[in-house]
Every structure is written in C-alpha cells, then in structure tokens.
Amino acid sequence: MSGTGNSFKTAVWAGEKLKEHGCAASVIPMEKASLKNNPPSDNNLTGIFTPTHAFTAAWPAIKFAFMMPRVKKAPAIIIATRAGAYYGPLPLPGMEGTACLIIALILLLKGYDIRGFAGMDMPTNWLALHWGMTEKHAQYFYDKTKREISAFMDTVASGRRIFKGIPSWIMGLTFLPVSFAYLIAGRLMLSKVMFADEKCTSCGICAANCPYGAIIMKGEKIKKPYWTFKCESCERCIAYCPEKSIQAAHSYLVIVCWLLFGAVTAAVQQVIIQNPVFNNEFASMIFMLISSLGLFFVCYWALYLITRFKPFAWLFSHTTFTKIFRRYHQSDVTLRDLKNGK
Ligand SMILES: Cc1cc2nc3c(=O)[nH]c(=O)nc-3n(C[C@H](O)[C@H](O)[C@H](O)COP(=O)(O)O)c2cc1C
Ligand code: SF4
Ligand code: SF4
Structure with a gap:
C-alpha cells in the first residue's frame, strides 16, 4: 500500500x-x-x-x-x-x-x-x-x-x-492506545477535514485515483469532490491534485473541536447522566464515540455545502496551514505507477 x-x-x-x-x-x-x-x-x-x-x-x-x-x-x-x-x-x-x-x-x-x-x-x-x-x-x-x-x-x-x-x-x-484510537476513530475523522478550495477545476483526478474510491464528485452543474468515511488518509489526493487545491480545513477543525469538547460534550453528558442505559463506562464511551462521529459527519456536510461557494472556499482555504505548506509525493512515482505497479 x-x-x-x-x-x-x-x-x-x-x-x-x-x-x-x-x-x-x-x-x-x-x-x-x-x-x-x-x-x-x-x-x-x-x-x-x-x-x-x-x-x-x-x-x-x-x-x-x-x-x-x-x-x-x-x-x-x-x-x-x-x-x-x-x-x-x-x-x-x-x-x-x-x-x-x-x-x-x-x-x-x-x-x-x-x-x-x-x-x-x-x-x-x-x-x-x-x-x-x-x-x-x-x-x-x-x-x-x-x-x-x-x-x-x-x-x-x-x-x-x-x-x-x-x-x-x-x-x-x-503508543498502542494511540494506534488503536486512530484505527477505530481517528482515521475516520481525518477524512472529514478535506475540501477542495476555490481553485478546483472539477477535473476529477482526485476521485479517479483514490485507491479506496473514497471521493465522490458531487453536484449538478459544478462537481466538487466530497470525502467519504472510506478515506484512509493516504494523502494521495492532496499530493497529486494538479491545482494544489485540496486543503485540510484547520480553521474549520478548530470550530468543530470547540463544538465537540464544549457544547456537544456537555449535552451528551446530560443525556448519559439522565439515562440509566448509559450507566456503565463502556456504553457511555461508545455513545460519545458515535455522537462525535455523527457530529463530524453533519459538520462536514455543512463545510462541503458552504465551500461550494467561492468566497467561503477562499475564506476556509486562507485560514488553513495547508495553503502555505508544500505538497509532497515521491518524485519518480506517477499516479499510473501507483495504480498499475511496476
Ligand atoms: C495519517 C498519517 C499518519 C502517519 N503516522 C506516522 C507515524 O506514526 N510515524 C511515522 O514515522 N510516520 C507517520 N506517517 C508518515 C508516513 O508513514 C510516511 O511518510 C510514509 O513514508 C508514507 O508512505 P507512502 O507514500 O507509501 O504512503 C503518517 C502519515 C499519515 C498520512
Ligand atoms: S480537487 Fe484537484 S484533483 Fe480534485 S477535482 Fe479539484 S482540481 Fe481536480
Ligand atoms: S487521502 Fe487517500 S484514501 Fe483519502 S480520499 Fe485521498 S486518495 Fe483517497
């Protein structure tokens, strides 16, 4: 891989x-x-x-x-x-x-x-x-x-x-707990911060070359990539996008984390306290995990819809570090190599 x-x-x-x-x-x-x-x-x-x-x-x-x-x-x-x-x-x-x-x-x-x-x-x-x-x-x-x-x-x-x-x-x-947390939840959440900024030309190269079919080109008139939970964060799409248009939405992530650790955690804890079903640690942990993933999913929809409009795409892309970070892929390896082998 x-x-x-x-x-x-x-x-x-x-x-x-x-x-x-x-x-x-x-x-x-x-x-x-x-x-x-x-x-x-x-x-x-x-x-x-x-x-x-x-x-x-x-x-x-x-x-x-x-x-x-x-x-x-x-x-x-x-x-x-x-x-x-x-x-x-x-x-x-x-x-x-x-x-x-x-x-x-x-x-x-x-x-x-x-x-x-x-x-x-x-x-x-x-x-x-x-x-x-x-x-x-x-x-x-x-x-x-x-x-x-x-x-x-x-x-x-x-x-x-x-x-x-x-x-x-x-x-x-x-570090096994970190690896385990990444495998069960982290890798799903990472995919939910990617978006295509205002320079995206809808060429579809990212979707066509994702090894796991994790990107869907969505939209009637203008198609833009949408990252699904199938994403394995291999970074191929961000590395090979010809327009360097794919960004990790850092400013958006700050907002989601604020929601997650502030308002939503408090609300979920209230539900857990008031409901005897969650009266054990494992059940409440699973409930927290599912509600966090749910929140990521809903917020990501909002990000996707809002960044279809160029001014918002510009705003989010100019408040992320990936806008100024370099892109990297192994210099001799082409998308064709990665798809077909050698
Ligand atoms: C989501 C993610 C997690 C990573 N975690 C680690 C890590 O724990 N330790 C490490 O040394 N490199 C880590 N890396 C770096 C990659 O393993 C490394 O750059 C690798 O050579 C990429 O190989 P590839 O181009 O064949 O995918 C991580 C990269 C990504 C995208
Ligand atoms: S994000 Fe990049 S590779 Fe994907 S459709 Fe837009 S321009 Fe093409
Ligand atoms: S990071 Fe890799 S797995 Fe995720 S969408 Fe991009 S190409 Fe597909």
Whole structure:
C-alpha cells in the first residue's frame, strides 16, 4: 500500500536489488494483488511494504495481511516506511512503532516464514500536519533509504534473517492506545477535514485515483469532490491534485473541536447522566464515540455545502496551514505507477 509513492519506491528499490541477485521481481499495489489465485510459495519471496500510520501499519495493509492465504513456510519480509523530516538543519527519523510487528505476527500465524523486517525513513507525507520538505532534503532520505534497503535485501538474498528497530517496537507498544484510537476513530475523522478550495477545476483526478474510491464528485452543474468515511488518509489526493487545491480545513477543525469538547460534550453528558442505559463506562464511551462521529459527519456536510461557494472556499482555504505548506509525493512515482505497479 502506498499513498504518495514512498513505500512503492522502496519496494521498487528492493526489487532492483533482487534482480541484481538474479531473481525476477515485480511491485503490485495491494488493491490489485490477487493472492488467492496465485498464492505465495517457498520459492517466492513476498514483501509487504506499508506506510506507518499512527505508529502502526496503515489499516489497508493490516486488512490485506489478514486476507492473505495460509501457506506452508513461504518466505516473507515486511518494510514500513516512516516519516523522516528535517527540523531546521537536522534530519530526524520517523517511528514505525508496531507497524512491522503487527504484520509479521499476522503472517506468522498464517504459516509464513518471516525473513526480516525494518522501518525505513522516507520524507514525511503527512501533508495536513507538516510544512513539507525541499527537494534537497527529500533527496537525503531517498539516498539513505536506498542504501539501507540495498543492504537489507543483500542480507535476505544471502539466506540470513534481519530484524531491525527494536527500540521502535518498544515505543510502538507503549503508543498502542494511540494506534488503536486512530484505527477505530481517528482515521475516520481525518477524512472529514478535506475540501477542495476555490481553485478546483472539477477535473476529477482526485476521485479517479483514490485507491479506496473514497471521493465522490458531487453536484449538478459544478462537481466538487466530497470525502467519504472510506478515506484512509493516504494523502494521495492532496499530493497529486494538479491545482494544489485540496486543503485540510484547520480553521474549520478548530470550530468543530470547540463544538465537540464544549457544547456537544456537555449535552451528551446530560443525556448519559439522565439515562440509566448509559450507566456503565463502556456504553457511555461508545455513545460519545458515535455522537462525535455523527457530529463530524453533519459538520462536514455543512463545510462541503458552504465551500461550494467561492468566497467561503477562499475564506476556509486562507485560514488553513495547508495553503502555505508544500505538497509532497515521491518524485519518480506517477499516479499510473501507483495504480498499475511496476
Ligand atoms: C495519517 C498519517 C499518519 C502517519 N503516522 C506516522 C507515524 O506514526 N510515524 C511515522 O514515522 N510516520 C507517520 N506517517 C508518515 C508516513 O508513514 C510516511 O511518510 C510514509 O513514508 C508514507 O508512505 P507512502 O507514500 O507509501 O504512503 C503518517 C502519515 C499519515 C498520512
Ligand atoms: S480537487 Fe484537484 S484533483 Fe480534485 S477535482 Fe479539484 S482540481 Fe481536480
Ligand atoms: S480520499 Fe485521498 S487521502 Fe483519502 S484514501 Fe483517497 S486518495 Fe487517500
């Protein structure tokens, strides 16, 4: 799985290295892979390449691992790409946490022979949060990861095992509540802050290239993208929009959070207190979660409708950080590559 091409490119580098060792290799997007008809075998090395999302593997990669066929000792490796970033002059690594560990455990239970796993730093693609990197800084991470994946694949090709990132697993285990909260609620809420600003030309590229069909082009005369709960926050749409028109609505988020933690929480708590059904912690937590998601859904409709009018789209786009943040996707990876593989 790859939103902005980092995991894809890392898989391509791994494949190139295997070719140097005389093996054939291909990179297949998870959305296209049909392992049921073509199950991995002892003489095929399967590699799962996933971005890190909230200190664990991205949900589509976890789901994919669950759906992989059972095998007898087919070899597998796992690579989680993570957010390398420059802070001033200093390049800092990302943290893959439990990303490799969780996929490895699932595959182990399915009979795979795990030959290795590692986290690899690529430029951060969390465009809604990070101001983006210069080409020079991005190149630093490409060079570093190309070297590291090359050494990793040499080890695997020589028949030895390699497991990297023990401090990161430990950190990942302590961050498990964050990963869990992201998986059940956070990833659904993140999609509900995206909107297309006044520069959107209704070209539909974002909707056509979303790997999960999460964007609907809505509207009679003028069609504008609408983000559904199917979104996995892979950032592909925001990264590849030719007009840089997709924004994360930060000012809108402030209003929603104010509603959520202020007025709505107080109202929901009143309902919980007055209703004996919610007289236990679990029921009240589920009720809070559902009402928060409901609020996000309703507010997002309001944002979508209001930003169809250019002055409002302008207002919201000029009160978001993404208006000034750079856009990032792996420089050699095209939308066609991400769709068809290599
Ligand atoms: C929603 C989201 C959450 C992320 N969480 C993490 C994280 O917890 N740790 C990390 O190192 N990188 C994190 N990242 C950064 C990506 O994992 C990283 O940039 C990755 O290389 C992207 O790969 P891709 O282009 O193949 O999707 C996150 C990115 C997004 C969009
Ligand atoms: S948001 Fe960008 S990619 Fe999507 S329709 Fe508008 S201009 Fe095209
Ligand atoms: S809507 Fe955008 S961020 Fe969400 S899954 Fe689709 S391409 Fe990725």
